[in-house]
Amino acid sequence: MEHQQRSRARLSPSGDTEDMSEMSRLLAPRLAYFAGVARTEHVTRAALEMNVPQSTLSRAMARLEQDLGVDLFARHGRTVSLTTAGRTFLASVERALAEIERAAEEVRADADPATGKVAFGFLHTMGAETVPGLLHAFRADHPRVRFSLVQNYGEAMLERLRAGELDLCLTSPVPDAPDLVARRLDEQKLRLVVPADHRLAARRRVRLAEAAEETFVTLEPGYGLRRITDALCREVGFKPRIAFEGEEAETLRGLVAAGLGVALLPPPTVPRPGVVELTVTAPRAVREIGVAWLADRPDTPPVAAFKKFLLSRRGNLLPA
Incomplete structure (x- = not known):
């Protein structure tokens, strides 16, 4: 009894994360054993079903009760029955074991070579x-x-x-x-995208330096294409004057079509009306x-x- 009280004091719920972690570590290995004994109400039968020595199962149940500080079973010779605390504990244990089994099935399914x-x-x-x-x-x-x-x-x-x-x-x-x-x-070639009525729109090729005085529309900082745009402009000696920043290339094409700037972009999936896509001859404008x-x-x-x-x-x- 004195040992149980010491255990109870050591593991009683306190809201402390470390205490809860210790409680979980102590209890988790014994939950399936507890559920097996609770289901059969017989330690020997449960040991046979779970293929563990009866002595191991008996010690595990005794230690579980000791760690919790409550009696989970009433013992009647070779049989046992759940106490009120045992029935309360069993309901949560069954839910926990069912969730563990569901998680195990999910990760096994995700790793399946054919259907993962x-x-x-x-x-x-x-x-x-x-x-x-x-x-x-x-x-x-x-x-x-x-x-x-x-x-x-x-x-x-x-x-x-x-x-x-x-x-x-x-x-x-x-x-x-x-x-x-x-x-x-x-690697993907980048193009200088200009409005259809732009001064460069009649061209097929352009050097990026020819756009030094243009207003640019670009992706926001943090996007890889934005870093490439800044680096290419810096390589030919200018910092792009940015009017709009967006999150998606096709939105930028729409801004270009509306006459709000030019942009360095990868090829579109389908041609966009209102813009002209120019091959950049210098510097080499690609993204890996x-x-x-x-x-x-x-x-x-x-x-x-x-x-x-x-x-x-x-x-x-x-x-x-």
């Missing part, structure tokens, strides 16, 4: 054509693999990759960080596209298969 899931992130500009084409080609050989798709800008995807929310992501620029593995897959994943994290079979597929598309990732 891949959490895949990609840039907004790749969502209309590139990614649907990739998924269509991949599922020719893996028809039942499931995907959780996330569209975002590069830095946000890398944050989600590090948080374990993504398995792989297509991003630009290709990241260089010690906690990530990244592989260059392709790569795939990244977290270093030292093992892949499930479906993730490994999709990663292998993406790497096989080097130089042939983007539509012609």
Whole structure:
């Protein structure tokens, strides 16, 4: 009794996170044993069903009661019955075990080679054509693999990759960080997009320096394409004068069509009325596209298969 009181004082609920963590550590391994004994109301029968020694089960129940500081069972020779506290505890234990089993089934299903899931992130500009084409080609050989798709800008995807929310992501620029593995897959030419009535609209090619006095519309700071735009302009000796910042390339094309500026953008999925897309001859205006994943994290079979597929598309990732 004295030992039970000491245990009760040590583990009594106090709202302290460390106390709750200690309680969970002590109780968790014994919950399935408790549920088995409660179901059969017989320690010997429960031990046979769970394939554990009876002595192990008896000690586990005694220690569980000791740690909780309450009697969970009334003992009647070789049989037992739940006390009021035991019935209350059993209801929560059964819910907890059911949730654990549901979680186990979910992670097993996600790792299944044929029907598992891949959490895949990609840039907004790749969502209309590139990614649907990739998924269509991949599922020719893996028809039942499931995907959780996330569209975002590069830095946000890398944050989600590090948080374990993504398995792989297509991003630009290709990241260089010690906690990530990244592989260059392709490059995409950027064009200077101008309004249809612009002074350069009759041209097919242009040097970026010729746009030094123009007003630009760009993506917001933090976007990879914004960093590339700033770097290319800096390379030819000017800082772009920015009138509008947005979050999506096609919105920028709309702003250009409205005569609100010019922009450096990847090719559109379909031609946009009201704008002209000019090839930039100098400097070399491209953005590299790569795939990244977290270093030292093992892949499930479906993730490994999709990663292998993406790497096989080097130089042939983007539509012609």
